[in-house]
Amino acid sequence: MTTASITRHWLPYGITGTGTRLFCFPHAGASAAVYAGWRAAGQDDLAICPVQLPGRAARGRETPHQDPGALADDVLSGLGTEFTGDYALFGHSVGALVAYLVARRIVEQGGPPPRHLFVSGRPAPQLPNTRRELRALPTDDLVKELRALGGLPDVLLKERSLLEMFLPLLRADLTVNETYQHVPGPPLPIPLTVLGGIEDPRAEHAELAAWQELSADSALFTYPGGHFYLDDRVPEILEVVRRRMAA
Template sequence: MSEGVKQPVPGGTADGSAAGNTAGLCLPFGEPPTTVPRLFCFPSAGASAAAYAPWRTLVPQDVTVCPVQPPGRAERFREAPYDRCGPLVAHLASALSEQFTGTYALYGHSMGALVAFELAREIRRTGATPPVHLFVSGRAAPQLPDVLRPLRDLPAEELIGEVAGMGGTPEAVLRERELMELLLPLLRADLSVNETYRYGPQPPLDTPLTVFGGHRDPRAGRTELLAWEDLTRGPFRTRMFPGGHFFINDWSQELLKMMVMPLRG
């Protein structure tokens, strides 16, 4: 490293300065008032808050879908992405702290499921108002051994092939090699968040927990999804849908119907 050249730091800008832990950075579609029911949605590896943008129009007007934008993507592309779960969760907990009051729920898919779960535990640790419900999808329960093939260090072509096999990424994007070269560092960092995670035993949450899965998802089978039940003392429910890892794209309306219910009392 050349002397005097600053490297990006997670949650910071390319010149090494702090990005500022404000909710505005994490909530690109606006900060909703805490008096309204809110559903915070955390993206999967390589994805951005835009993945949940269409959901904002699929819920009743008295509920707000809040897509969350972690560093390193979209308008936060100048910030280095996190490659470990703990620091990412700490960043989000700080940035969104004023939102953790009133009636709200957390949802995450795949890597986002892990982030939402650990964020719920961090909220409990800080004594903030807990979410009325935790929703997760597309990921094995965090306390289980990770038996999946690590992807974060694969050669570019092989990694792109793995991403293509999961679905969820448009073919046009996968064919744009220059675009993929820009996206791969973010994808590798997000995969590292998931693949380097080590579960730390804590008492189960009291928060109700619902797990969604795809019948043909090779990354999270039914048995692995059912194991989430051990992580809560509250009501637990699973719901399986036709489809693979990104079944949520075809079943978003059904998912949102279930996620809206606890937010509306």
């Protein structure tokens, strides 16, 4: 597989525009398509680059990762040549963990660091998980939890066969999120911005604020809404991205 085809593999929408490339990592069970609508809002100064992880959409035949370290290594193997120059990372929920791990590996390996790290909707990685774990719940219990978060498309609730096809990917992503074991290290030499929903039951304010321990240059922004607060606030979020990177 050529470098260009590998890039298309990971970046199904390509890279358009000349502004800062913002590589966006999706939440559990989601594909790069969740960021497709962000691309128009990026305008000329931001090139929104939704990342397609294994196990979804055109990569549906690939086995999704369950180990957070292996996933971060795979991202670097596939996209490492793109992580240079003017770029930043964004991730929501488990995507926040992936973005953090990728940024940390780049720094540890001496690569060109991202201009900024944006994390959303997840407790800081150094905190212990005190919530009910979801990855191994029986299907009906898992569906109930996801419906409470607002993270399950209606079509999956109506079509049990589609739901059963979707669950292995979702459980794999939840395993990445719930089995991560933090290894302490020096603060990242990268500005960090944390975002979240005020009513998010999976990421409370103190848990979001704890991310700020991981960078000497950090800020926290919260918005009305739950775990998927960002769905209705794309222009606001991208304005924060612009402001923080300008600072």
